[in-house]
Amino acid sequence: MNHKLFYQDAYLQSFQANIVRQDQDNNGNWYVLLSQTAFYPTGGGQPFDTGTLNHARVINVEEIDGEIYHYIDRKIEDLLVEGRVEWERRFDHMQQHAGQHILSAAFVELTGYETVSFHLGSELLTIDLNTTELTQQELEKVEFLANEIILENRTIQTKWVTKNEVAQYPLRKQLSVTENIRLVIIPDFDYNGCGGTHPSSTGQVSSIKILDWERQKEKVRVYFVCGARVRKQLQQKHSVLKEVGKLVSSSEQLMVETVQKLLSRNGEQDKTISELREQLLLFEAQKVLQGNLEGSIITHLFHNRSIQELQKLARHIIASTNEENIVLLVTENEDLVQMVFACGSDSSFNMNSLMKEVLPIIQGKGGGSPVLAQGGGKKIVSGKEIIQQALKVISK
Incomplete structure (x- = not known):
């Protein structure tokens, strides 16, 4: 243990030693073995020391078979080295x-x-x-x-x-x-x-x-x-509390109470926004119906709408019409196209089968149930052409 100077004096920050061996490992990393060292190797839950050996940076220290390997960022030219342990880290x-x-x-x-x-x-x-x-x-x-x-x-x-x-x-x-x-x-x-x-x-x-x-x-x-x-x-925590206090206009003592009130208020607002969105979708469903006053097949082409919105619109439309109607909704979103096909429970058509027949023209994927199916793919053809293809399949 005499060569392990960190055991003799944990406060030792510098020392001199001779290089016993210098070589590269299988990954090309330089390392040295010293006649003595103050660098602590990784062990017992404690990380290794860093520092310098002459002008080389010590970037890792490991004990292998009783020998302490000092991994360095460059080769050392001298046989006598002065080691300096990074004291703040130690x-x-x-x-x-x-x-x-x-x-x-x-x-x-x-x-x-x-x-x-x-x-x-x-x-x-x-x-x-x-x-x-x-x-x-x-x-x-x-x-x-x-x-x-x-x-x-x-x-x-x-x-x-x-x-x-x-x-x-x-x-x-x-x-x-x-x-x-x-x-x-x-x-x-x-x-x-x-x-x-x-x-x-x-x-x-x-x-x-x-x-x-x-x-x-x-x-x-x-x-x-x-x-x-x-x-x-x-x-760190004081800085965060100070900034949060500014944002919510509250002292540290009232911070929890203030944030709880804000979260409660935001929850109520989120609920209101969700309800308003549902109402807008209902109005939009009625508008789509007004544009399809004749026939039992209702179609509409959208731009930049989510598949979830199309699903809700399709359900609202079916609920507002008789159970034999079919709804074909398609949206063009940049280089993608998505679609939702729906029908009433009394319809003789299978929406999942219809979706499977249409998807190949856009190299798409999707599926669903006999009354509601969804899918999407590349915008190889326009949304209008997809609706026309779906109508052709239904007419057969």
Whole structure:
């Protein structure tokens, strides 16, 4: 472990090392192995560090068979390199990882719910708990205890122990390794096996905020943030609330009530608009009927109308005439043509069969029932020609 400088000093931001090996992987990506490194590789739920090796950018770090591979954006010409860890990213990971330890321990202490998995994302963190239920009261108590531990500024210790020495510590969960065992300890609160980087005290975590939770199969997933991410979340939400307040002319305290009133009013308006549209369609159906006063076949050509509107018009027209009538409605929409064929229940014609015979002239698709069918295709012929073709089929 001597070459893993991040275990000797998590605050180390720069170091010197010799290149042990430099090569390209199967995808042509350059990587180097160093005599020692402060770059933390992906592991234990914590992402890798980024930074530089001389003038090369470190874009990924992985541990493979005990060796740490530093993936870089260019080849390094020198054998001696100076490494610089991107500190803002490293310290953010230290805050988040330690915060997860604190929050998981608080859940165990107050609810008995153990953490079964952990993910440290670029914006949010999640832990999955071994429970299917979680109450708001439990969340509030756990979050309060976690922040109390932070305010007490307890030390965060790391220890390398042997398999036999592990029994001396009340571990929060079972270890996944039997050698090179590293414990992260918050005295009298949390004892946990972990290979990640952490600050030296809980106070440096700054704060923890639970944002949300949801059921995930037989578990509960909790979303939260720590440290500087809490301030970022606060700023984002404050900006959104401020802008929404301007839009609805409301203070933060009355925001929920104001939005509920607006939604209720909009719902009523949507209902009114829907009713008015139905009335317009009824009037339009009557207008189509007036243009087809003779005969039992009613036809009309539209432009830029939806198939749903044609279906409603066809139903209104059939309902306003005798049950033997046939309705042929066609709309031309740019390079497409759509149609709805309908008839009364007493008609001897089958609208689905009629649609199937007409569709080939526009390379179309569609279908329906004996009394109502719809379809559409390319505007190979005009809507007027489609109506004429349908009339020919009916006349046969």
